[in-house]
Every structure is written in C-alpha cells, then in structure tokens.
Amino acid sequence: MTEKVLVTGPFGQIGSELLPELQNRYGEENVVALGHRHIPDWYDGILEQGDVREKEFMTELFEKYEFTQVYHLASLLSAVGEKRPHLAWTVNVKGLKVMLDLAKEWDSKLFWASSIAVFGPTSPLDNTPQHTILEPVTMYGVTKVSGELLCQYYHERYGLDVRSIRYPGLISWKEEPGGGTTDYAVEIFYKAIEEGEYTCFVKEDTKLPMMYMEDAIRGTLMLMDADEEDIDVRTSYNHSALSFTAKELEEEIKKHIPDFEVSYEPDERQKTADSWPNTIDDSAAREDWGWEHEYDLERMTEVMLKNLREKLG
Ligand code: SER
Numbered sequence: 001m002t003e004k005v006l007v008t009g010p011f012g013q014i015g016s017e018l019l020p021e022l023q024n025r026y027g028e029e030n031v032v033a034l035g036h037r038h039i040p041d042w043y044d045g046i047l048e049q050g051d052v053r054e055k056e057f058m059t060e061l062f063e064k065y066e067f068t069q070v071y072h073l074a075s076l077l078s079a080v081g082e083k084r085p086h087l088a089w090t091v092n093v094k095g096l097k098v099m100l101d102l103a104k105e106w107d108s109k110l111f112w113a114s115s116i117a118v119f120g121p122t123s124p125l126d127n128t129p130q131h132t133i134l135e136p137v138t139m140y141g142v143t144k145v146s147g148e149l150l151c152q153y154y155h156e157r158y159g160l161d162v163r164s165i166r167y168p169g170l171i172s173w174k175e176e177p178g179g180g181t182t183d184y185a186v187e188i189f190y191k192a193i194e195e196g197e198y199t200c201f202v203k204e205d206t207k208l209p210m211m212y213m214e215d216a217i218r219g220t221l222m223l224m225d226a227d228e229e230d231i232d233v234r235t236s237y238n239h240s241a242l243s244f245t246a247k248e249l250e251e252e253i254k255k256h257i258p259d260f261e262v263s264y265e266p267d268e269r270q271k272t273a274d275s276w277p278n279t280i281d282d283s284a285a286r287e288d289w290g291w292e293h294e295y296d297l298e299r300m301t302e303v304m305l306k307n308l309r310e311k312l313g
Helices: 015-026 055-065 078-083 085-106 139-158 184-194 213-225 246-254 269-275 283-289 297-312
Strands: 005-008 031-035 046-049 069-072 109-115 162-167 169-171 197-200 207-212 242-245 261-264
Touching: 005 015, 015 031, 015 069, 015 213, 031 055, 055 085, 069 085, 078 085, 078 139, 078 269, 085 109, 085 139, 109 139, 109 213, 139 162, 162 213, 169 184, 169 213, 184 197, 184 246, 184 297, 207 213, 207 297, 213 283, 242 246, 242 297, 246 261, 246 297
Parallel strands: 005 031, 005 069, 031 046, 069 109, 109 162, 169 207, 197 261
Antiparallel strands: 207 242
16 A cells, blocks of 8 residues: 655654655655745655644645655744743644544554653653653643643544654754754754854753654654554653763763863753653663664764764855
C-alpha cells in the first residue's frame, strides 16, 4: 500500500529535518507539508497552507489526500506559551483534538510530539521515570500532559494507533528552535561562531536532558516503524540521550574555540528550566522499540560546529 503522509509544523526545528527524510522514504509525491505562515525557500514538495485548529479545512485535506500517516508537530513551545497561554492551549490541544478525530475517522497512524515539559517540580528530578507525577507549571506543559491523556484515550477507546515521544531539548543547526526554554543550547553555538561570546539566559549549573537532532529523527522513525503490539506506552515515551549543564556545554565548545566567553544572566525561563528533570529514564523506549542514542556531548559539539561553520560561511 502506498503511504500518504501529512506533516504539520513542517518547517519548525523538527519538521525541517523530518520532512526530507519522509520524502526520501515515501516519495515526494506522497508527503504533504501543511505550512502556516513561514514557508522556507528550500522546500520542494507538496504544500498546503492552513490552520490545524480548523476542522473543516483539515477535513477537506484528509478527503483530498486520504492520509495513512500523520506527523503532527505543529505546536507552540514553552517560552512563547508563557507569553501567549491562550494561543498555546488552542494550537497545542485543540489542534491535536482535530487531528485525533480525523486520524480516527481515516484510520491513519498518528505521531504526536510531546516533551519533557510534562514534568514539573513534584516529579523526581533525576532519572525521571516513565510513569510518575505530572504537575507541570507552564502552559506548554499543561497542554502536553492534556495531549498525552487524549492520545491514550483515543487509543484505548477507539483503537487509534497513536504514538508519541517526550522530546528533550533538541540541538540542531538547520532550523533554529522557535521560543523554547532549551534554546540556549542551540544559540550558544551560533554565538560561539559568529561573536565569540554569549550571554546565557539560564544559570551555569542548569542541567537538562538534550539530544542531537539526528538521534531524535532516527528515534521518531524507529517508533513509527515498530510493531503495534510492541508499543505499550500510548501517552508518550521518555526519550533521552544526554544531559549536561550549561557550563559543561560551554567547556566543550571551548575545546574548539578557546577564546569563547560566556556570561550567565538568568531570566524568566530559569523557572521553567528548574522545573524540568536533570536526567530521564527512557528504558521503556529502549525495551519496547530498541531505542539507542548515538551522539554524546563530544560528538554533538563537533558536528554542530562543523555544520554551522559551513552554513554561516
Ligand atoms: N525544547 C522545548 C522547550 O524548551 C522542550 O520541549 O520548550
């Protein structure tokens, strides 16, 4: 059977790397990017433009293409979500509800992006378990917990094959993240190359779970390829690779750029960072669908600097 694939949020940090992979796998003619406002020049493929919250529009899209798989990535991130909580709720939850209903109607397999933001100050901070207290303090986290429960409900009640990952902070060079708390771990690379100095918006001992994008994309496709009976978690899988403090990242970059200078001026995002885990226990993902990460801090830093230097000329 030919797959017909829909990607929402296709030009964000994750989508811009996942989209070309899906085109390679399923053919350009079988992958539809649902853009919203920003459409990048590099994109060559089927494009639709609209809003994931609009049921009528989305229904027409499903009727037109009869999607067999959906990668629903459209979402507001944590820092933007704190500035615009109402918008975060409608895009992140109402948008997901529209997608769940349509995926159910068309019997499509659905991937949805969750986050370490589901955890909060009452969750264990170290080696945070798959099943634990979820009391997030950001609107972003509230939307992700609500979304996870909706996904599980649609699986249990309607048999929908919905799969999800709690992404950690994602580090990539192709497209910049749009308004998250873990953005400093990407910004720092740009500043190291372009300006030789960086003012970091979290404290130097802030430690968060992170992952190089190539690992995240590989993990996403592994989860979607896994046999249905192996997927025991229908909320969202803990998915982890490495954890480091902002200072450790600074030191690693300095091995390549010894004169690099970093100062620390925490802003309102510190509170969010403090409420998220230091390290994540992702043994369920490793056991259920064979997840293994490939990039450690050293390798990620090397590859980031190399690719960004080329990109920035
Ligand atoms: N990178 C995201 C954020 O900081 C976490 O999911 O909002």
